[in-house]
Amino acid sequence: MLPRFYREYDRGALPRILKTVSGEDASDTGAFSFGTVITLELQVPRRLGAAAVVLRLCRDGHESHDTPLTFVSCDRGVDIYRTTLDTRELCGGEDCGLFFYHLLFVRGYDTLFTSSENNFDFCLTEREGAPFSLLVYQADFAPPAWFAGGTMYHIFVDRFCKGEGYAPLRHGATLDPDWEGGIPQFAPYPGAPLANDRFFGGNLWGIIEQLDYLKSLGVTVLYLSPVFEAASNHKYDTGDYTRVDVAFGGEEAFALLIKQAKERGIRVILDGVFNHTGDDSRYFNRYGHYDTLGAYQSPDSPYAAWYTFRRFPEEYDSWWGIDILPRLNSHLPEIRAYLAGRDGIAASRVKQGVAGWRLDVADELSDAFLDDLRGSLHAAADEQPLIIGEVWENAAYKMAYGRRRRYLLGGQLDSVMNYPLRNGLIAFLRDGNAEALYRVLTELYCTYPRPVCHSLMNVLGTHDTERILTVLGDDRVGDDRSNAALSVARLAPWQREMAIQKLISAFTILYTVYGVPSVFYGDEAGMEGHRDPFCRRPYPWGREERVLVETVRFLGELRRTHPSLAKGAFRVIHHSARAIAYERVLGDDHLVIASNMGEEAFTLTLTGRWKRLTPKKETAVRSPIMVKPGQTVILQEVRA
Secondary structure (H helix, E strand, O other): OOOOOOOOOOOOOOOEEEEEEOOEEOOOOOEEEOOOEEEEEEEEEHHHOEEEEEEEEEEOOOOEEEEEOEEEEEEOOEEEEEEEEEHHHHHOOOOOEEEEEEEEEEEOOOEEEEEOOOOOOOEEEOOOOOOEEEEEEOOOOOOOOOOOOOOEEEEOHHHOOOOOOOOOOOOOOEEOOOOOOOOOOOOOOOOOOOOOOEEOOOOHHHHHHOHHHHHHOOOOEEEEOOOEEEOOOOOOOEEEEEEEOHHHOHHHHHHHHHHHHHHOOOEEEEEEOOOEOOOOOOOOOOOOOOOOOOOOOOOOOOOHHHOOEEEOOOEEOEHHHOOOOEEOOOOOHHHHHHHHOOOOHHHHHHHHOOOEEEEOOHHHOOHHHHHHHHHHHHHHOOOOOEEEEOOOOOOOOOEEOOEEOOOOOOOOOOEEEEHHHHHHHHHHHHHOOHHHHHHHHHHHHOOOOHHHHOOOEEEOOOOOOOOHHHHHHOOOOOOOOOHHHHHOOOOOHHHHHHHHHHHHHHHHHHHHOOOEEEEEOOHHHOOOOOOOOOOOOOOOOOOOOHHHHHHHHHHHHHHHHOOHHHHOEEEEEEEOOOEEEEEEEEOOEEEEEEEEOOOOOEEEOOOOEEEEEOOOOEEEEOOOEEEOOOOEEEEEEEOO
16 A cells, blocks of 8 residues: 655655565555565656665664665656565664665756655655654564553552552651542642642552442553552652552552452553652661661662762762652662562562553663563563553654663563653644644554554553643643642633543544553543642542543443454544544454544545444444534444
8 A cells, every 4th residue: 555645746756665575565664573574666757857766774873875776667657666675684683673764866967865754754855854764673572462452541549549448648648638629739839849748548449449430441451650658649759669558558458459450351550660769768768767778878778879879978869850769770780680680579569460560761761671671570470561661752763861762672661651642632632733643643653563553552641741631621731820820720611611522532532543542540530630730639539521431431342342443454544734534444343533623524435334433322324424623433334
């Protein structure tokens, strides 16, 4: 299949680029398993005036090399050029790698270069522009098969549900009794010191009590914010990796949650905060609350080398300069053994029944740590565990601290959080920018290994972002309002009504593009909230926005019953300034999703017989199909 959309250098003169593997079309693929042989074919109209075509390819960080393509034939004014790329030869003795390339069209008077911003569409320029990429991943790399096609639910434990069970607060902490109207603690300004020692009382017992609700939403994977012992309510300041915090119900509640979730077909993954600890921890022990000799207390501490002191003990490396979060040296063998080793913290919880880990600030973790972690988790698990990294950009190209990361080459992560999709969805749903969403969808699909595409953690919001309903309803999100003002900010009724309709479209797209949808607790209930900590309010039990809950429930069932949403092919079949449509296809299961954020209706012409799917009924429709302004529709082909 040829690229459907492209920018024309000269109408009728733009070449066509095809990639095939064993005779099968792979033109929309930019990542291949090691050992694959790729045939690259260019169909070049003679009007372009090209006398030769050259492939200019370089391995990341190396010099480029030019290889002329072989002229094959001419067919009705179109010259055919071909070459083959053997990934074994490209990798030169290694089993993976990242490559970049341009195609050069040599003419008698100049040379034109391909330039592509999304690894799919391209234009021709007089100088080298953005290159295409080619990622070769290890032949045995594949994320867990059980993840694709599922639905994830992300819980901030202290704010989801207060359950009946033993869960005493830590000494010095306080309980806010106003679950329905309480405002989380906030600093005078973003980044100012904050104790985070006021709790609302959510715990693991409460999650257990709501497992049937989660199952009714179609949830198959439960992702918990950190649960290990820590001083704060968010627990990203780990005090002791070996113990589940008693304020959340301790080891007893944790074990019961794993057991009862499994009985309902729900797997549990944990938040791995392995880049830093709290300063109030058994490892650093700044305040002497633990019975260990912490790194802050003495250079003779067994944990002294775990941290980097510039001037002992007051000046040390910490995460983003926040001194209550001293940074661990994750490259050290002893830390890797303790956290990521065969008998380490992460592997021990997998042996207990945890299905995997989401890695906080994965960019901060060393390659050696990630390599060890993957090996130890695979050795510990009866069923392949899941490893997701917190990466905010395109993970195939990610640079961190001056180094290209190799997250998706096969030896480290299974997947990443899909923040680029969130950005594209907001641009489309709030601003009507369909081009932004199209660019994100094509770039990732044409860059990542296809198994990773089907396993992306697709998010609309997390504990680190504004609530999606607030983003869609308040055009002042991200302005310079004070924390005090944001703590009481709410959408006006008309803003909320508009945002709810946009959020229905957001959920529909989130659940039907490639990847796994992840719902941040309460988004399905219509929760509002600006930046952290206001996105972390308690769940509004009994006050949910029912239309959103029913939408999410419908979409969860849709994913369960349509295999095309798990591993089906993805293709954009229409995009304009303010509308987009795409299809998912696997065997006889064929869905088309069309969304219109413009002010006028657009029509979609489809062949065959179709029906529209909604939470309440299925309705037969005829092509051409009109999609009204503000509407997102799901269509299923009716097979004879």
